[in-house]
Amino acid sequence: MLAYIARRLLYAIPILVGVNLITFALFFVVNSPDDVARVHLGGKHVTEEAMTKWKADRGYDKPLFYNPDASGADKFRETIFFDKSARLFVFDFGAADDGRDIAYDIRQRMWPSLAIAIPSLLVGLLVNITIAMILAFFRASYIDIAGVIMGVVLMSISSMFYIIGGQYLVSKSLHLVPISGYDDGVNAIKFLILPVIVGLIGGIGSGTRWYRTIFLEEINRDYVRTARAKGLLESSVLFKHVLKNAMIPILTGVVVILPILFMGSLITESFFGIPGLGSYVIDAIQAQDFAIVRAMVFLGSVLYIVGLILTDISYTLVDPRVRLN
Amino acid sequence: MCTPKFILKTLSCLVAAGLVAACDMQGWNNPYADSDSGKNILYSAFSARPKHLDPAQSYSANEVQFTAQIYEPPLQYHYLKRPYVLVPLVAKLMPVPVYYDAEGRVLDGDADASLVAKTVYEVKIKPGIRYQPHPAFARDGDNYLYHQLSEAQLDDIDVLADFKQTDSRELIAADYVYQIKRLAHPKIHSPIFGLMTEYIDGLSEFSTVLGEQLGADDKAWVDLRQHRLAGAEVVDRYTYRVILKKKYPQFRYWLAMPFFAPIPWEADKFYAQPGLAQKNITLDWYPVGTGPYMLTVNNPNRKMVLTRNPNFRGEAYPSEGEAGDKEAGLLVDAGKSMPFIDKVVFSLEKEAIPYWNKFLQGYYDSSAINSDSFDQAVNIGSSGDATLTDEMKRRGINLYTSIATSTYYGGFNMLDPVVGGDSERARLLRRAIAIALDYEEFISIFQNGRGIPAQGPIPPGIFGYSDGAAGINTYVYDVIDGRAQRKSIEEARALLAEAGYPDGIDQSSGEPLLLYYDTPAVGPAAKATLDWWRKQFKKLNIQLVIRSTDYNRFQQKMRDGKAQIFSWGWNADYPDPENFLFLLYGPNKKAQLNGENAANYANAEFDRLFEEMKNLPNGPKRAAVIKQMIDIARADGPWLWGFHPKVFVLQHEWLKNTKPADVANNTLKYKRLDPVLREQQRAAWNKPILWPLFAVLFFLAALLVPAFIAHKRRQRASAISSFRAAAER
Structure with a gap:
């Protein structure tokens, strides 16, 4: 298995280079180094000289990908792409274009993101699996049909509606929790209740339908027929046998997203004033801060790759038939 | 036993308990700590994190709202008087510029600008002003405690507050000179450096010298005291001079901006130490000032807190204002020592809807009005007057309106062969379009009535603006009963025909006239505005093609x-x-030329008058020159004139001493609030309502009951069928 993991980690290097290349190209198609300099110098009274100095100071004065004036390997090394990308591979994110240390900000902002993501994930799993099991238990009955219809309806509504509606109903009209904001430690709980509930309701439709499908697939398998033939109660069949076997796709599905939880949620964080990494990316895009954008895309890619490797490993743990070679 | 009856009983008990509990509860939705209730704290917000708090760099409004409360330039704007008047802040008196000719002879105050070879502003500051407590000043005898931080010391530091010792010192003239030198520092990239090199003597050369001194080691601290700048010199402990290369009367306004606030060399040296930048402890993020407030919490990702500077000398609230200020209660605190508020908490609030709702709950003390909530807050009468809705009045909310010192305009590129240039044909075409483009309608539809149509480039409140019939642009408007009425579309069509485009057809080619509107507005949100633009041109039978691009491409087009x-x-x-x-x-x-004349307009007479006007003091002569200039511009019509936006601000009744001040930024010190009234209102407005919560629980329980019954039935059915199956075997 170790050889497999090592191989997967080596595969990750060209993937990360490719992701960086695409991010870099997309960013600089829209924003030239001059545009970036102009934005950071404030837009008013900006002179060519000031822009030239700013670009030189931030390393934007070099060619993008290829430096014809340099010699040998420096033709590629003396470029903005190399300058801005090479250090990422040792997780040195450097400073944002406004001078702030990116690693420091990521360390500060990942906790609020996790504070929403983890409870949302856990409560969502619990509720979705429970409802999905109830629907599977009452499959083909009016409860099942009503549940599926409700699921489709919930899926069809925009997440923005849940957020604004939740804020209006729970915070503005009923005055039960703050509309937005964040605080440290246990004081954060009152700010997290509403985003978690909104995230939960927004995800119930798709979550329950997905888990219901998994359960129904399991219910039609031979071992379930055998269990029933043994005279087991339907609830025993469902909870002791079906649930256990359905956990394989459920767990592997969860493992893949675990590392990405760090990255936060763009809309939820923005609306609820949660200072997480999701809103960090949005701010950076709006401010044309390439340093933050590339760092966050790189980090997201690394975490996604880690998630996929963890998923492969988790397969071997939950299903002894799977071997990584 | 878990029967439906049992579930219902339990839920009933929970509802009753909850209702009893709720009777004595309030503030569940309070986003602030309970311990802050009733305290003299102002609550505000910021929507985007500030990029720079270094006074040499910060320029944006969302940055100046912090820096202006912390840093003190020599001058400030009078809080109550309009038009805006400069008054001393740290300066003892208003500095009077002294002009010299090339031979060094002193010239009169109204000397012709071409004779002036040097202007000297001598600023005398008040003695005894002290900086806020800061670790940069902490000393142990002759040595500064934190100017040579070791690795071990750095390990214990995460934020500025982690430094145990702080101290202060008196503000001296050298600190102002130090900051002027910082404007030229090659690593600071001050946005006004380029502009100031045109005026401050030797600033450009000084920057070159600093660049050479820095060399390869661009992280090294350069002691700016050791380098002489010709354009800024210390006269004595409390006096300094700024020397300009020419006459520039507008320089006095720059002396009211944080760019010209003092920076102590100790702070510059302290922050330049290696290791602090990695913790985001820099002068750009932790200001050191002498103002009424100091930044005590600096988390631009979440919250910024300004706390009263314990070393602030105290400043008296103005004793005079303009007519009506006394009646408005703006002189109640006359002569009292400022600031009145102990702490100001700015929370990050990116979206307008949560901000607005929290304002209505009393958790923010003031709010702007966005389009979504405009109708909820304001009624616009048939005469265009804005009044508060009954809901706002019930809450004791006050509305403050003012015309911003801004202008939003449409423009013609004067380099364009069709709409630009000095030909009569183009001039008439521009005039016809200016009449057709109904900005009154634009303001009504897209600005909710918040704006006034512009008659020229100068907005109200600025010297040179003419009110009433005298100020009306007669090329676009008719004067009827002393009021402006847009000329008829028939008149515009006649002008268009005169220009050679009868009914929108180019006579020379016989083709329909096709014009292009370049804009960075894209997407569905911009559709209504762009449709409006097309509709205005359609009135003249001109086909308008919208060329939408992203913001950067649009800027590039404009520069090209x-x-x-x-x-x-x-x-x-x-x-x-x-x-x-x-x-x-x-x-x-x-x-x-990369200037700010976006229309690329050039008129020799206008330019000559501009040169004359910019060096004249406000008075009848200047007013006459301005009128001439505006007449020329109106006749040439490089702009569609557009509108001057109106700013609407809502404030709760507990916030006092509010007067809109678009140009002045250091206004927090004037504000006063009544925290007791705020606490009472918050309690009344935010009682938690629990019954819907329990109703939802009941509903869910009710859904479970039939499921529970069906489950029991199915369990029984399974047992019976199993038994039957076994019996049959």
């Missing part, structure tokens, strides 16, 4: 002079007509 018709805006740097009329000054063209 390739746009045809465009929209643009300008917020004043300072309240002087020069800061608006220079938007039409030829040598300030955007194309080729």
Whole structure:
């Protein structure tokens, strides 16, 4: 298995280079180094000289990908792409274009993101699996049909509606929790209740339908027929046998997203004033801060790759038939 | 036993308990700590994190709202008087510029600008002013405690507050000179450096010297005291001079901006130490000032807190204002020592809807009005007057309106062969379009009535603006009963025909006239505005093609002079007509010259008058020159004139001493609030309502009951069928 993991980690290097290349190209198609300099110098009274100095100071004065004036390997090394990308591979994110240390900000902002993501994930799993099991238990009955219809309806509504509606109903009209904001430690709980509930309701439709499908697939398998033939109660069949076997796709599905939880949620964080990494990316895009954008895309890619490797490993743990070679 | 009856009983008990509990509960939705209730704290917000808090760098409004409370330049704007008046802040008196000719002889105050070779502003500051407590000043005898931080010391530091010792010192003139030198520092990239090199003597050369001194080691601290700048010198402990290369009367306005606030060398040296930048402890993020407030919590990702500076000398609230200020209660605190508020908490609030709702709950003390909530807050009468809705009045909310020192205009690229140039044909075409473009309608539809149609480039409140019939642009409006009425579309069509485009057909080619509107507005949100633009041109049977691009491409088009018709805006740097009329000054063209004249307008007479006007003091002569300039611009019509936006601000009744001040930024010290009243109102407005919560629980329980019954039935059915199956075997 170790050889497999090592191989997967080596595969990750060209993937990360490719992701960086695409991010870099997309960013600089829209924003030239001059545009970036102009934005950071404030837009008013900006002179060519000031822009030239700013670009030189931030390393934007070099060619993008290829430096014809340099010699040998420096033709590629003396470029903005190399300058801005090479250090990422040792997780040195450097400073944002406004001078702030990116690693420091990521360390500060990942906790609020996790504070929403983890409870949302856990409560969502619990509720979705429970409802999905109830629907599977009452499959083909009016409860099942009503549940599926409700699921489709919930899926069809925009997440923005849940957020604004939740804020209006729970915070503005009923005055039960703050509309937005964040605080440290246990004081954060009152700010997290509403985003978690909104995230939960927004995800119930798709979550329950997905888990219901998994359960129904399991219910039609031979071992379930055998269990029933043994005279087991339907609830025993469902909870002791079906649930256990359905956990394989459920767990592997969860493992893949675990590392990405760090990255936060763009809309939820923005609306609820949660200072997480999701809103960090949005701010950076709006401010044309390439340093933050590339760092966050790189980090997201690394975490996604880690998630996929963890998923492969988790397969071997939950299903002894799977071997990584 | 878990029967439906049992579940119902339990839920009933829970509801009753909850209701009893709720009777005595309030503030569940309070986003602030309970311990802060009733305290003299102002609550505000910021929507985007500030990029720079270094006074040499910060320029944006969302940055100046912090820096202006912390840093003290020599001058400030009078809080109550309008038009805006400069008064001393740290300066003892208003500095009077002294002009010299090339031979060093002193010239009169009204000397011709061409004779002036040097201008000297001598600023005397008040003694005894002290900086806020800061670790940069902490000393142990002759040694500064934190100027040579070791690795071990750095390990224990995460934020500035982790430094145990702080101290202060007196503000001296050298600190102002130090900051002027910082404007030229090659690593600071001050946005006004380029502009100031035109005026401050030796600033450009000073920057070159610093660049050479820095060399390869760009992280090293350079002691700016050791380098002489010809344009800024210390006279004595409390006096310094700024020497300009020419006459520049507008320089006094710059002396009211944080760019010219003092920076102590100790702070510069302290922050330059290696290791602090990695913790984001820099002068750019932790200001050191002498103002009424100091930044005690600096988390631009979440919250910024300004706390009263314990070393602030105290400043008296103004004793005089303009007519009506006394009646408005703005002189109740006259002569009292400021600031009145102990702490100001700014929370990050990116979205307008949560901000608005929290304002209505009393958790923010003031709010702007966005389009979504406009109808909820304001009624616009048939005469255009804005009044509060009954709901706002019930809550004791007050509305403050003011015309911003800004102008939003449509423009013609004067380099364009069709709409630009000095030909009569183009001039008539521009005039016809200016009449057809109904900005009154635009303001009504897209601004909720928040704006006034512009009659020229200068907004109200700035010297040179003419009110009433005298100020009406008669090329676009008719004067009827002393009021402006847009000329009829028939008149516009007649002008169009005279220009050679009868009914929108180009006589020379016989083709329909096709014009282009260049804009960075894209997507569904912009559709209504762009449709409005098309509709205005359609009135003249002109086909308008919208060329939408992203913001950067649009800016590039403007710099290249390739746009045809465009929209643009300008917020004043300072309240002087020069800061608006220079938007039409030829040598300030955007194309080729990278200036702010977006229309690339050039008129020799206008330019000559501009040169004259910018050096004149406010008075009848200057007013006459401005009128001449505006007449020329109106006749040439490089702009569609657009509108001056109106700012609407809502405030709760517990916040006092509010007067809109678009140009002044250091206004927090004037504000006073009544925290007791706020606490009472918050309690009344935010009682938790629990019954719907329990109703939902009941509903869910009710859904479970039939499921529970069906489950039991199925369990029984399974047992019976199993039994039957076994019996049959």
